[in-house]
Amino acid sequence: MLRSKRRLAVTACSGFVLLLAGCSGGSTVDDDVAGGGGSAKAPTEVSAGYVSAIDQIGLPAGVEAGYFDDQDLNVKLADPYPTGVDALNALQAGEVDFVQVGTPAIAAAQKGIDLALVGNYTGSASRRSIDDTMAVVASGKSGVDGKDLTTLRGKRVGVSEGSINHLYLLGLLEKAGLKAGDVKIVNTEPPDMAVALKTGGIDVAIIWDPFPITITQQVDGAKEVLRGGEYIPFVGYIxxxxxxxxxHPDIVERFLTARATTDQWMRQNPDKAADAATRWLPGTPTDVALEAMQHNVKQLDPRFSACNYLALDSLAQLLAAQGNVEAGFDVNKYFRPGPILKVMTDEAKLFEDLPEMPASARIESGYAFDRTAAGKACPS
Structure with a gap:
């Protein structure tokens, strides 16, 4: 009953993203759930936020599908944030209880924002690097060849400085034996990359889905020359x-259970997940969502292992080497693995379709990260 009400609300509100507060009159989709006058205990109210991106769609999709309702959680979604920085600022201000954020968490933590990383919304707990949602899109005249990364030398490369696509570029350059100074980095926001490539402001756009797909559709001659390749670890934390x-350890555990349930549903039903994305990311065409979701589901691993600590540590080191953050970032200060480890034990069926974690990468609550040991435990 409740799940069908959630789905009805999505249709009735004509795609407006702040759906769970109701469409009119101040009511919510959870009103009179028991059907008899409020005798049942009300679900726990939780507020959460996400960035308007395909890899973050699990949160609103899980709300829409009713998986949070199953955990007796009434999740109120904030309007999608344009960036992870905005999401973290909202968390710090007390506007939401949970957000989904990747690389920007490093700089935010160093600036004094209090963070607790309790789960993943994208990444891998079974290996060191995963980057299937990243791609290199080159103009037809650039001469860039994904099979020969040295062709990046001298090119104007559009990335968002300090973000995951910047780090992907650094991973590519390292593999090619090049340095950051061997290319011209042009700080470009994702929505502006198509125009920059079309007008010649950049030769190459390095970006996450769905932008590689839409750019090739919008810019004549542009093509995706490289996809993924395990050049960097991709991180995205709850x-x-x-x-x-x-x-609120119980609420955190229930929240993570709902997200893990959603992730498994998305992995098993990528076409349905793509359909949900078209509703929660206004203006996303169905064909774009379908293609992007095929890449996205490869990174839906909500578990924690030593590999997740290593991923954040590796990216912090890359950013520090470029002067984007301070050196010496201690990942142990921010991970709170207890709740997701309990979910992994209590709800093992939610993870049975994922790659097996190396035994040496498994962790327990109270785990202390050691870079050398984690590097040996997590395969490339």
Whole structure:
């Protein structure tokens, strides 16, 4: 009953993203759930936010499908944030209880924002590097060849400085034996990359889905010359505050159970997940969502292992080497693995379709990250 009400609300509100507060009159889709006058205990209210991107669609899709309802959680979604920085600022301000954030968490933590990383929304707990949602799109005149990365030398490359696509570029350059100074980095926001490539402001766009797909559709002669390749670890964490995690461990566990349930559903039903994406990311064509979701589901691994610590540590080192963050970032200060480890034990069926984690990469609550040991435990 409740799940069908959620789906009805999506249609009735004509795609407006703040659906769960109801469409009119201040009511919500959870009103009178028991059908008899409010005798049943009300679900726990939780607020959450996400960035408007295909790899973050699991949160609204899980709300729409009713998986949070199954955990007795009434999740109120904030309007999608344009960037992870905006999401973290909202968390710090107390506007939401949970957000989904990747690389920007490093700089935010160093600036004093209190963060507790309690789960993954994208990444891998079974290997060191995964980057299937990243791609290199080159103009037809650039001469860039994905099979010969030295062809990047001297090119104007559009990335968002300090973000995951910047790090992907650094991974590519390292593999090619090049340095950052061997290319001209042009700080470009994802929505502006198609125009920059079309007008010649950049020769190459390096970006995450769905932008590689839409850019090739919008710019004549542009083509995707490289996809993924395991050049870097991709990170995306479910984040709350240390205070919230300490005071509400049961809510955190139920929230992560709902997200893990959603992730498994998405992995098993990518076409249906893509259909949900078209509703929650306004303006996303069905064909784009379908193609992007095929890449996205490869990174839907909500588990924690030593590999996730290693991923964040590796990216922090890359950013520090470029002067984007301070050196010496200690990942141990921010991970709170207890809740997701309990979900992994109590709800093992939600993870049975994922690659097996190396035994040496498995962790327990209270795990202390060691770079050398984690590097040996996590295969490339």
């Amino acid at each position: 984040v709350t505050t240390p205070k919230y995690a300490e005071e």
